[in-house]
Amino acid sequence: KPANMNGDGIGNQKPKAVDVAEAVQKARDTFNRGVTRPIEWRRQQLKNLLRMYEENKSAMIEALRKDLRRSKMEAVLLEVDYLINDIKSLLHHLDEWSKPEKPEKGFVNMLDEVVIYNDPYGVVLVIGAWNYPLQLLLLPVSGAIAAGNTVIMKPSELSVACANFVAEMVPKYLDNDAFIVVEGGPKETTELLQQKFDYIFFTGGTSIGKIIYEAATKNLTPVTLELGGKSPVYIDNTGDIMITAKRVLWGKFINSGQTCIAPDYILCTKEVQDKFVEAAKKILREWYGSDAQKSADFCRIINNRHFSRLQAIVDASKDKIAIGGSYDANDKFIEPTVLTNVTASDKIMQDEIFGPLLPIVTIENAYEAIKFINEREKPLVLYVFSKNSKVVSSFVDNTSSGGMCINDTMMHMGVETLPFGGVGASGMGSYHGKKTFDTFTHKKSCLIKNFSPIGEKLASGRYPPYTDANLNM
Numbered sequence: 001k002p003a004n005m006n007g008d009g010i011g012n013q014k015p016k017a018v019d020v021a022e023a024v025q026k027a028r029d030t031f032n033r034g035v036t037r038p039i040e041w042r043r044q045q046l047k048n049l050l051r052m053y054e055e056n057k058s059a060m061i062e063a064l065r066k067d068l069r070r071s072k073m074e075a076v077l078l079e080v081d082y083l084i085n086d087i088k089s090l091l092h093h094l095d096e097w098s099k100p101e102k103p104e105k106g107f108v109n110m111l112d113e114v115v116i117y118n119d120p121y122g123v124v125l126v127i128g129a130w131n132y133p134l135q136l137l138l139l140p141v142s143g144a145i146a147a148g149n150t151v152i153m154k155p156s157e158l159s160v161a162c163a164n165f166v167a168e169m170v171p172k173y174l175d176n177d178a179f180i181v182v183e184g185g186p187k188e189t190t191e192l193l194q195q196k197f198d199y200i201f202f203t204g205g206t207s208i209g210k211i212i213y214e215a216a217t218k219n220l221t222p223v224t225l226e227l228g229g230k231s232p233v234y235i236d237n238t239g240d241i242m243i244t245a246k247r248v249l250w251g252k253f254i255n256s257g258q259t260c261i262a263p264d265y266i267l268c269t270k271e272v273q274d275k276f277v278e279a280a281k282k283i284l285r286e287w288y289g290s291d292a293q294k295s296a297d298f299c300r301i302i303n304n305r306h307f308s309r310l311q312a313i314v315d316a317s318k319d320k321i322a323i324g325g326s327y328d329a330n331d332k333f334i335e336p337t338v339l340t341n342v343t344a345s346d347k348i349m350q351d352e353i354f355g356p357l358l359p360i361v362t363i364e365n366a367y368e369a370i371k372f373i374n375e376r377e378k379p380l381v382l383y384v385f386s387k388n389s390k391v392v393s394s395f396v397d398n399t400s401s402g403g404m405c406i407n408d409t410m411m412h413m414g415v416e417t418l419p420f421g422g423v424g425a426s427g428m429g430s431y432h433g434k435k436t437f438d439t440f441t442h443k444k445s446c447l448i449k450n451f452s453p454i455g456e457k458l459a460s461g462r463y464p465p466y467t468d469a470n471l472n473m
């Protein structure tokens with residue numbers, strides 16, 4: 001039985017050097033031996049992974065605290081419990097999702113079997129991001145296991161403590177020949193991408209996503225790209241502004257804005273902007289007190305490079321700050337900040353913000369907001385706050401985004417039956433719930449005939465010499 005980890009020493013270990021080519025070959029040999037095919041074997045591995053989570057909850061919380069100064073509540077809600085519930089659902093549905101499907105068949109196949117087998121792809125590469133370092137890596141990994149693949153997993157090198165946790169724990173709980181952790185950054189990932197995989201699942205920024213996609217084309221490897229971008233929020237004047245502000249600010253400031261589906265910027269009229277700012281002042285004081293730096297519930301920026309990037313945006317936006325605006329480099333702290341009367345040409349509107357800065361761009365109406373959105377890359381998610389169903393429909397019908405969430409933020413991600421993913425620059429493919437299982441499954445179509453003389457006679461018209469008698473003309 002694997003030893004528990006109490007959290008001490010996590011985040012201090014140097015990555016273990018792994019021979020990448022050897023690791024991939026080992027995973028391939030294991031797959032080719034058929035080890036991962038039996039459903040019972042997969043079930044056991046999923047149970048082991050569940051045990052890994054349940055026996056190491058405090059180590060996971062501690063690793064997240066070290067990497068992001070994540071509060072216990074956010075660590076449990078967004079990663080630990082999220083992973084546990086996901087595995088439980090996979091275990092519950094494993095038989096149902098993996099069994100062969102029997103689609104409808106036409107008259108000509110009345111005597112045949114028509115089957116779709118749920119076939120594993122083979123060796124899967126899963127590359128994780130640092131902002132939700134456990135969930136974004138291990139959620140796809142568990143789907144790949146359930147679907148019968150072997151997996152090479154590469155945690156982000158920036159969330160050091162979580163990468164160490166994964167590298168230390170996975171070999172203790174999962175089959176070492178089938179599931180292998182490769183630690184490292186761009187150099188190791190580049191080495192990995194020189195290998196042949198049967199599926200690549202990547203979570204990260206759009207620019208690296210393009211590198212992954214290009215590498216995958218060499219072997220015609222299918223990919224899922226879970227990318228980022230600027231997710232807009234449209235707010236009209238029909239909803240409850242206090243509830244709206246709470247839901248927007250929560251989605252923005254959770255994990256200090258380092259969330260792929262964080263509301264990136266708000267589009268609203270000047271009138272709504274004023275009301276939003278008033279509400280936001282009250283709410284932020286209630287949540288984080290008069291000094292957010294002292295709040296135990298507010299995360300830190302992952303590293304100095306990202307801190308400097310955000311600091312430069314704050315410095316360039318000084319005249320537009322309505323709330324917040326302070327920072328402390330020694331603590332990698334940036335105050336929850338709201339900026340008003342921002343324009344499309346401002347620095348903050350050029351790239352995904354990925355930090356606790358919320359700009360408001362004023363527009364005249366929904367039509368102008370839709371135009372603004374459609375002039376830019378397709379977002380991962382579009383948020384609309386309105387009680388007017390016609391307004392909501394006009395956004396649904398006239399914009400393209402990975403997903404939409406109406407009158408809330410982030411919560412669509414927790415709906416297991418809603419596939420989660422981007423479109424265009426925000427990604428391709430999706431996962432969550434059954435879609436995760438299907439993502440790592442090749443739908444292998446199969447027609448099964450028999451040797452019945454009746455069937456043979458009925459279909460004998462296909463053989464030469466041909467006569468027009470069998471044609472419906």
Ligand code: NAD
Nearest residue numbers: 128129130155156185186189204205208226227228229260
């Ligand atoms: P990133 O693209 O910098 O890194 C992601 C992974 O790519 C890491 O494992 C990293 O080691 C690897 N990598 C970095 N440089 C590489 C290179 N040159 N060649 C090959 N691999 C390389 O992303 P990040 O900073 O970890 O995460 C932030 C981004 O991810 C944001 O854009 C965010 O929106 C996006 N994101 C998307 C989702 C989603 O589900 N769609 C979730 C979280 C984050």
